[in-house]
Amino acid sequence: MxxxxxxxxxxxxxxxxxxxxxxxxxxxxxxxxxxxxxxxxVSLGYRKDGVAPIxxxxxKEAKFVDPLPQAMVLTAIVISIxxxxxxxxxxxxxxxxxxxxxxxxxxxxxx
Amino acid sequence: xxxxxxxxxxMIAGSIVAVHTRYLLSAVISLAVVGLSLCVTFLYLQxxxxxxxxxxxxxxxxxxxxxxxxxxxxxxxxxxxxEAFAATATFIFIIVFAxxxxxxxxxxxxxxxxxxxxxxxxxxxxxxxxxxxxLVTSVLLDYRAYDTLGEATVxxxxxxxxxxxLREIGRKEK
Amino acid sequence: MSPYRARKEGMTxxxxxxxxxxxxxxxxxxxxxxxxxxLTPGGGFPGGVIMASGFILLILSxxxxxxLKKLKxxxxxxxxxxxxxxxxxxxILGIPAGGWFFVNFLSKGYPLKIxxxxxxxxxxxxxxxxVMGGVFAVFFTLVVFRISAKR
Numbered sequence: 001m002x003x004x005x006x007x008x009x010x011x012x013x014x015x016x017x018x019x020x021x022x023x024x025x026x027x028x029x030x031x032x033x034x035x036x037x038x039x040x041x042v043s044l045g046y047r048k049d050g051v052a053p054i055x056x057x058x059x060k061e062a063k064f065v066d067p068l069p070q071a072m073v074l075t076a077i078v079i080s081i082x083x084x085x086x087x088x089x090x091x092x093x094x095x096x097x098x099x100x101x102x103x104x105x106x107x108x109x110x111x
Numbered sequence: 112x113x114x115x116x117x118x119x120x121x122m123i124a125g126s127i128v129a130v131h132t133r134y135l136l137s138a139v140i141s142l143a144v145v146g147l148s149l150c151v152t153f154l155y156l157q158x159x160x161x162x163x164x165x166x167x168x169x170x171x172x173x174x175x176x177x178x179x180x181x182x183x184x185x186x187x188x189x190x191x192x193x194e195a196f197a198a199t200a201t202f203i204f205i206i207v208f209a210x211x212x213x214x215x216x217x218x219x220x221x222x223x224x225x226x227x228x229x230x231x232x233x234x235x236x237x238x239x240x241x242x243x244x245x246l247v248t249s250v251l252l253d254y255r256a257y258d259t260l261g262e263a264t265v266x267x268x269x270x271x272x273x274x275x276x277l278r279e280i281g282r283k284e285k
Numbered sequence: 286m287s288p289y290r291a292r293k294e295g296m297t298x299x300x301x302x303x304x305x306x307x308x309x310x311x312x313x314x315x316x317x318x319x320x321x322x323x324l325t326p327g328g329g330f331p332g333g334v335i336m337a338s339g340f341i342l343l344i345l346s347x348x349x350x351x352x353l354k355k356l357k358x359x360x361x362x363x364x365x366x367x368x369x370x371x372x373x374x375x376x377i378l379g380i381p382a383g384g385w386f387f388v389n390f391l392s393k394g395y396p397l398k399i400x401x402x403x404x405x406x407x408x409x410x411x412x413x414x415x416v417m418g419g420v421f422a423v424f425f426t427l428v429v430f431r432i433s434a435k436r
Contacts, residue, residue, distance in 0.1 A: 003216045005119040009126055011205050016130040018201050024135055024180055028142055031172065032126050035149050038165070039122075042158050043115075045230075048223035052157045053246040054326060055238050057397055064246065065157045066230045067237075071251040075262045077164045078330045078416065082269035084172050085423045088179045089273040092430060159326035163318075167334045171341065171420065175427060242393035242402035243323035251328070252405050256387045259408075260376060263369055263415060270365070270419040277430045 002043050010036035023091050023101040030087070034080050038073045045069040118152045135180040143173050160247050294348035304346040311339035319413035323402045329409040333416025340421050349429060361422040368415025375404050375411065 013036060016029030045066030053067040091101070098106050122145050129141035146169035153162040220226050227234075233250055243249040251259055295301060318325075319332030343352045382390035394401030 002115060002119065002222050003219060004213060005116070005123065007209070007212055007216065009119075009122055011209055012123070012126045012130060015201060015205055019198060020130075022135070024176070025130075025138065027176070027179075028129055028138055031142060031176075032129065032145065035122070035126075035145055038161070039119075039149060039152065042153060042156050042161055043222065044219075045225055046156050046223060047225060047227075050157055052159050052326070053234065054159075055244045055246065055396070064234050066225055066227055067233060067246040067250050068230045070158045070161055070247050071255060072258075073158075073161050074164055074247070074251065074328075074330060075258065077161065077168050078334070079262060079265055079269070081168050081171060081334075081420065082266045082273075082423070085175060085427060086269045086273040086276070088175055089276045089427060089430075091179060092427070093276055160328065160331075163327055164331045164334070167331050167338065171334065171338060171424065174341070174345075175424070178428060238396055241389060241405065242396060243405050244397050245323050245326065245328070247326075248323050248328050248405060248409075249402070252408050253389055253403075256376070256408070259412070260372065260387075263372055263412065266416070266419055267365065267369055270423045273423050274426050277426050279430075 003040060006036050006040040006043065009039070021103050023094065023103060023106075026103075027084070027087055027091065031080075031084065034076070038076060041069045041073050041076075114155050115152060118148045118155070121148045122152075136177070139173060139176050139180055142176070143169070146173075160245075295351070296346050300346045304342050308339050308342055311342065312336055315339065315413070315417070319409055320406065321399065322409040323405045324397060324399070329412030330416055332409075333413040334420055336413065336417040337420035337424070341424055344425065344428060349425070352425075356421065358422055358425050361418040361425070363418075365415050365418030365422065368411045368413070368418060371411030372408055372415070375408055379404075 010033055013029045013032030016032065017026050020026055020029065045068065047063060047065050050063045050065040053064040053070070094106060095101060100106065125141045125145040125148065129138045129145065132138050132141065146165065150162045150166045150169070153159075153165060233254060234246060237246045237249050238244065241249040241253045243253070315332050315334075315336035317332075318327040318335060319329055322328035322332065340352065340356055343355065376387045379386055379388040379390055382388070389403035389405070391403040393403055399406070
């Protein structure tokens with residue numbers, strides 16, 4: 001059931017990327033899609049009545065949550081700053097060149 | 112368990128507001144709500160590493176988006192016949208996509224009972240083979256260190272690309 | 286009167302005073318999180334981002350000239366490359382020491398001590414330096430460019 005809800009968030013982000021005309025709204029749609037995918041991956045590894053996968057002293061055997069999706073999501077979250085910075089850098093250059101964020105205007109102008 | 116569902120509905124509401132509002136600054140603030148409730152959701156899903164990284168990265172992403180959104184005011188969507196057709200077509204496509212995806216998502220293992228073929232080995236032998244108490248770090252830097260090397264390369268390349276795009280050639284500050 | 290207060294750019298005096306006291310503990314907390322990456326939640330990546338956000342607070346509250354005296358952008362780029370090179374050297378040193386690429390060749394030590402787990406603390410330090418340099422450099426470039434693009 002949680003997987004359906006995370007997929008709904010992904011679909012909202014996808015709708016925003018396809019429909020909207022403002023360039024910054026499209027960037028926000030991409031950010032929403034990234035949040036949805038990270039949510040889905042971490043919820044894949046949840047174990048019922050599990051604890052965080054960190055060994056403390058004195059505890060012998062504990063039910064640990066799956067640590068593998070958490071490592072992958074950590075990587076994905078850090079990469080998303082770098083790609084967001086790159087996308088926003090390109091948007092700033094586009095604004096400097098065409099003086100608008102409207103996608104239909106940018107498609108029309110040439111040179 | 113009900114907390115995760117409540118936070119997921121809060122995220123859905125926040126993202127719908129972020130998509131539909133006209134002012135860009137309000138959209139960025141709704142995005143902040145989505146990100147912070149995702150951080151609390153990670154804490155309920157017993158993932159403290161991901162929660163720390165999510166909140167710190169989200170603050171920097173918000174600062175970058177606010178600086179970019181401050182340049183331009185809001186943009187009105189022009190309603191016409193072409194735009195209405197595009198909106199309905201997208202909506203129908205998304206519903207078809209959702210039907211196929213929901214039919215596929217039922218084949219995943221039930222939420223709370225994952226199939227841990229590889230991770231049971233990592234959990235049972237992680238501490239004595241690597242010596243690290245944090246199992247996520249031992250997976251990230253010992254068992255799967257090659258992926259971390261790839262991620263360091265991607266980070267370096269994307270930051271290099273962002274700095275090169277914004278270089279001012281021939282136009283110096285007086 | 287201190288020269289930082291007399292400048293026109295940046296934020297108000299209250300923000301400048303508070304951030305003068307808060308930025309060193311932030312950077313110290315980032316260093317703590319990088320060094321204890323194998324014992325507590327965290328590690329190299331959030332620790333590096335926290336260290337960079339200390340300097341970002343300096344940019345936002347004092348302006349860019351004051352921050353450039355503390356950490357130039359060229360220094361941040363050199364730091365980023367150095368962190369990546371540390372990580373890569375640790376990986377290549379595994380070949381003569383252990384047999385294959387990226388083997389954990391230092392001693393494992395006792396668990397839950399800070400000097401344990403082989404090369405994991407050193408790799409965390411390399412990644413922390415890399416992420417700090419990278420995030421600070423890209424943020425500074427975005428902010429400075431926006432200021433000069435405003436007409």
